[in-house]
Amino acid sequence: MSALTWTLVLVSQLALVAGQIYLKRAMSRREHNVPGWQGQMALGIATMTIWFLLWLGAMARVDLSQLMPMEGISPLLIVIGAMLFLRERLDWRGWSGVALTCVGVVLVSLSGHGN
């Protein structure tokens, strides 16, 4: 992957994390009748659109199996983002589960073609 593709993937992953945090805040606010959820939803959809287009551009450049390890880190980024911005907490089982799934995603992606 070229430096440009790396940057594209990194920015798209950051957009994904921000977009999901905005969407979660919008749905939490809506559920608890807190005003202003529409703005959060709009921000979430806008950020997710940026993620989607950048991801599609990356997909056109590299094989899905090569992109998978990049996607493998996104649950970890989301859990960290949710801790920082939504004050969510995971117990040791949750953290172990996140770690195992990330390892699994990397294993799947390492298998590449012909393995």
Added chain:
Amino acid sequence: MHDSAPTLLTPKPARGFFWNPYFQILLTVLLTAAAQILLKIGADSSRGDTSVGAWLGFNELRDWWTWAGIIAFCSSLGSWLYALRFLPLGLAFSLTNGVHIFVPVGSWLFLHEHLGPLRIAGITVIILGILLLAQSVAQAEEKV
């Protein structure tokens, strides 16, 4: 970006299997896996195209497979937003790792990609991770 609204299962979902937020997560996973495979077929249509439009993902929009993928993605967003009403983001998103089980299996079935021992090992580790997450969920719900 701090939010004071509590995030752990405070609201109650509607009764019935379909409205169970965990079933909606499974639906999200299946629709996302389908979308990834459809988008890959669509994105392949612009392989070799070095224009800016292809870089930013616009040229792929000419292919109808891309649009089928977009429809699958939009549908998955519906079930995802529903699940987000009831589940913490970190946990819900981690459970969507199930997509990495269905994408290789779907790619093997529909794109004729190879499913070797390393990939099967990876899928097994992901399943173990999801089982641990499920245990974490069960304990969190017991406390509520």
